[in-house]
Structures are given as C-alpha cells and as structure tokens.
C-alpha cells in the first residue's frame with residue numbers, strides 16, 4: 431500500500447508569499463523523489479516558534495483534525511525542527527514527523543548505490559540519529575513506509591546507544607578514509623599528469639549528468655529526480671583546440687543542505703572542487719532559477735571554490751520559466767553558454783568555451799636541453815609536445831604545458 435503524507439508548509443512571519451510557495455513546490459519535488467503522495471498541504475504562518483512544538487497550539491490542533499480527515503500516516507514539515515520539538519509533536523499527533531533534514535537524508539539514502547555513497551550516508555544517519563536516540567528507541571523496531579520507511583534496514587540497525595553510535599562513526603570514518611585515499615591517489619596522479627580538469631556543479635536537477643553524458647557518452651543516470659547523482663564520475667574528452675581534459679559530475683546542491691550531509695559527503699564534494707575550473711549549471715525552467723544560482727554560489731564560496739567558477743551554463747532554455755530571472759542570469763560575471771540538452775542546442779558553444787579556458791591556462795614553452803636528458807618523457811607527462819628539433823648535441827622542444835606546471839621549465 432502506498433502511504434501518503436500530510437505536508438505542513440511553514441511561512442515565517444514577514445516572509446513573502448512567493449518564497450513560501452517556492453519552498454512548498456520544492457518539498458513536493460523532494461517527496462515525489464521518494465514516491466510519496468501528498469494527501470493534503472496546509473500552510474501555517476508562524477508568528478513565533480513554539481519552543482515545545484515548533485508550530486502553535488491552534489495549528490497543532492488543526493493538524494490533528496487534518497490527519498483525522500485524510501488517510502495521511504505521516505507528517506512532513508518543511509522546516510528544520512529540533513529533536514525535542516519533533517518528539518513532542520510525534521507524541522501529540524500520534525504519527526511520525528519528518529522535517530526537511532529527514533526528507534533530504536531519506537533521498538540520499540534511497541539514491542546511494544556505490545560503496546562510498548553508502549558509507550557516507552551511514553555516517554550522516556549516525557550524526558542525525560545521535561541527538562534523537564531517546565526519541566526513537568520506541569519506534570525504531572517498527573516497520574513502516576513513508577520517509578522513515580525509505581531508510582529501510584540502515585535505520586533499524588541504529589538501535590544502539592550513543593556510545594555505540596560513536597564507535598560506529600569511528601569505524602565508518604576509517605572505511606571512508608580508505609576509499610578516500612584511493613581516490614586521492616588517483617587525483618594526485620591526474621594532477622601530476624597535468625590534465626586540465628573541469629567539474630560540473632549546480633543545483634540538484636539542473637542537468638549536470640545530462641551534460642556529462644552529452645559531452646562524453648559517460649552513460650550516468652540522469653533523471654527528473656532530486657539528487658539522482660551522489661557519486662563523482664570523471665571522464666576524459668577532447669576539446670576543439672585539441673586539448674584533452676577531464677570532466678566530472680557530482681552531487682548537486684540545494685538550499686539548506688543539512689549539515690550532517692555536508693560533513694558526511696565532504697570528500698565527494700572536495701573531489702569535485704579539486705578541478706581546475708568549475709562549470710556552474712543553472713536551470714532556466716526552475717521557478718526560482720536565480721535563487722538557485724545564488725545558493726550554488728554560496729555553497730561554492732563556503733567550500734572555498736567560488737573563484738574557480740568560470741563558465742555558467744544556462745540549461746533547459748527550451749522551458750524558460752521566468753524571463754526576468756533569465757535576464758539576471760545572463761548578467762552574471764562568467765562566460766555564459768545557453769544550452770538546451772533536450773533540443774541538443776549549445777553543446778558546441780560549451781565545448782569552445784571550455785577550450786578558451788584551457789587556452790588561458792596553458793602556455794606554449796620552448797625548451798632546449800642536452801640530448802641525453804629525460805626531458806622528452808618529463809614534458810610528455812606534464813603536457814603535450816607539439817614539435818621537436820634535434821641538433822648535434824641538443825634538442826629543442828615546443829610543448830603546451832599547464833601554466834602552474836610550466837614554471838619548472840622556465841630556466
């Protein structure tokens with residue numbers, strides 16, 4: 431049986447109506463990703479946050495009425511509430527409550543397939559459950575559907591005391607560390623090899639994976655679901671200027687990405703941000719396209735990678751939602767490429783924008799060295815050799831080398 435939820439949409443005092451509506455739409459997309467139908471949405475304006483229940487007593491009473499009137503078996507509230515408020519509300523309403531953090535966590539859990547993503551989500555869950563342990567003890571063993579149910583076995587396993595959770599977290603950290611080390615070694619190898627790398631970033635569902643597939647034929651999952659991608663995939667491709675580069679696709683952003691997920695997925699995020707240049711993907715069909723870009727830039731800034739952002743791809747131009755927001759996107763201080771992956775427009779422009787970036791980042795160097803030296807193999811590792819002149823006792827090599835690596839040949 432498919433269960434349904436009652437969605438409590440929160441409007442903060444003084445917040446404009448459009449923002450409340452956008453948040454409601456986003457929560458509906460999140461619930462759609464979890465295949466959870468919404469039986470009813472109620473919007474409550476909060477004059478102040480009730481310390482015990484988050485919502486006011488009258489609103490709690492109304493929620494009870496709504497639960498009686500619908501088949502809803504769970505309440506989703508699109509705000510962050512404290513573990514204590516959650517416990518009190520659950521007690522009062524007699525159904526499980528999931529806040530925004532729980533919903534996003536459940537989606538990550540549902541979509542985590544690789545070993546690394548599974549380890550990371552297990553860590554995020556442990557971090558999430560620790561302060562809630564006392565609330566949950568009674569409920570954990572019950573099987574049920576809904577947001578909670580989407581977590582399946584993983585959550586049930588965490589019927590442990592805080593001490594055990596800590597132990598588990600340490601064990602997870604060790605395992606994550608070992609997976610991470612393999613990736614770090616691979617990354618170092620790539621950096622040493624001087625291959626220029628781009629990372630696709632942006633709000634979830636903007637079309638990052640679709641772009642990776644279009645450019646490299648990677649064949650990663652791209653679908654109309656939030657957080658379809660939780661792993662980093664890197665592929666090589668050749669740009670129109672002959673430059674071979676790497677392109678990575680990774681986990682998307684959302685406003686208020688829960689702290690526990692940022693902590694747990696830090697290595698995946700870092701991996702993507704270790705690229706030489708970042709391509710931000712914006713979604714022109716999103717009702718708040720400009721707001722999403724702002725969030726993306728904020729997240730990049732917090733991760734210390736905003737200065738790497740070079741190209742802004744405005745995707746889904748076949749479905750522009752709001753011309754004014756679109757015009758604002760066009761004024762952003764990046765190389766702008768408008769694309770529609772659906773209609774296969776703009777791909778060539780994106781490739782040449784990427785080529786321009788590499789042109790700026792590479793230098794053509796001419797090096798003369800004694801014939802016996804290992805200079806050819808060294809240069810071949812750091813860049814691409816364009817010409818070699820042999821004279822009696824020396825060779826002169828012309829090569830394109832990434833600027834940051836070219837310094838060591840500047841003698």
Ligand SMILES: Nc1nc2c(ncn2[C@@H]2O[C@H](COP(=O)(O)OP(=O)(O)OP(=O)(O)O)[C@@H](O)[C@H]2O)c(=O)[nH]1
Pocket residue numbers: 633634635636637638639640641651652653654655656657658659660680681682683715745746747748749769770771772773
């Ligand atoms: N209309 C339209 N849809 C597009 C376009 N590009 C991608 N999509 C669709 O948008 C949805 C999301 O695309 P993805 O490539 O999975 O997006 P993503 O940024 O990787 O999303 P996450 O991995 O979930 O963060 C898919 O259903 C795509 O088919 C486009 O140019 N126009």
Ligand SMILES: [Mg+2]
Pocket residue numbers: 638639640651652658659679680
């Ligand atoms: Mg994706």
